[in-house]
Amino acid sequence: MIDSTGNTVSTGLNVNSIRADFPILQRKIHGQNLVYLDNAATTQKPNQVIKSLTDYYEQTNANVHRGVHTLSIEATDGYELARSKVADFINAPRSEEIIWTRNTSESLNLVAATWAENNVVAGDNIVITAMEHHSNIVPWQQLAFKKGAELRYFAHNSDGIIDLEHAMTVIDERTKILSVTHMSNVLGTVNPISELAGRAHDVGAVIMVDAAQSVPHMPVDVQDLDADFLAFSAHKMLGPTGIGVLWGKVSLLEDMPPYMFGGDMILEVTYEDANWNDLPYKFEAGTPNIADAFGTGAAVDYLSRLGMKNVWRHEQDLTAYAMERILSLDTVKILGPKDPSMRGGVISFIHDSIHPHDLGTALDQQGIAIRTGHHCAMPLVRSYDVVAAARASFYIYNTKSEVDALVNGISETEGYFNR
Ligand SMILES: Cc1ncc(COP(=O)(O)O)c(C=O)c1O
Known part of the structure; x- marks a missing residue:
């Protein structure tokens, strides 16, 4: 109209x-x-996102979590506020479940290199669909090679609709992780995540959702989906390039080893050893992408307003x-x-x-x-x-x-x- x-x-x-x-x-x-x-x-990016970046660099720029001076405190507050905006946007129960990454690809790699590295053994299988983006194929292929695990695909029909019956048989008691795109970037198909999550949980597996094409375009509620991990990129939802999100259930994230080592992700370091910071910082080694977190917060505000x-x-x-x-x-x-x-x-x-x-x-x-x-x-x-x-x-x-x-x-x- x-x-x-x-x-x-x-x-x-x-x-x-x-x-x-x-x-x-x-x-x-x-x-x-x-x-x-x-x-x-x-x-593309709206003025509100572009302005949040210039405002940040003109008024706030400082490192986070380290300083007692005003700029550092403001940078830290803004960075953490953006995290909680993202948590609300996908209805994550806790803001420390939001891990800032570079993009969807890094979020998927992080889970493959930490959770799956620790949990997948020879003879297990990893299940994905036949409509995945390379970012949700290659990390699992590499993990399967390394572990002697099997990478399984379930089918879709010629219209690009997932064959749920086939999926239910491909996922079995040796499945450790199911990683599925929420919406295909080629076919546009929206996949039945909750049904797949139900089957994954029944066999004791976890489900990771590649939400690169869903979070920007539809209401996504990680609790409704019954997901365990979910990944998306800010640049596909009005935000800046170079920043993305991994959401994971706190119980899983807590048991996972760090992905990278360095500043910010430690609690204490001696010459002999180190131990790890609390969530989400355990997964955020080094100076993070502070400005783009501000930009992501502005993008979330823009979409929430609409x-x-x-x-x-x-x-x-x-x-x-x-x-x-x-x-x-x-x-x-x-x-x-x-x-x-x-x-x-x-x-x-x-x-x-x-x-x-x-x-x-x-x-x-x-x-x-x-x-x-x-x-x-x-x-x-x-x-x-x-x-x-x-x-x-x-x-x-x-x-x-x-x-x-x-x-x-x-x-x-x-x-x-x-x-
Ligand atoms: C479904 C899907 N998954 C993953 C990605 C990778 O996203 P990024 O390049 O931001 O890591 C894309 C990007 O097009 C995508 O469409």
């Missing part, structure tokens, strides 16, 4: 006023208005519209669930005669940014008998007229290649 001032209001988001917060959306690319549809890779239910509704509305418009071309096949209500705002597609890289380059000439390639999910993309796909992915500032620009852009590219 469009109100009298032309704003989209039907999904609870005022997209025009949101767009005004994003300076980059004023940019021209090759003389055209920027249409940014590469949000699954990284999102309301994650509204964000999700807006993206579902846009996705349903985009699928209908893209499929009207007849030359394009969309990967993933046919039913838009079963997916998030990620649409990967394959043109029947134009290579995704050619399409992406031609669209760029029209100011339209999409992603092309294997999307860091080579095994999945290859399972569709292609080596690359094009992908449009949406966020809070995207509009139906931008979807129209994409579809017109594809048509124009067809005209160019068929000349």
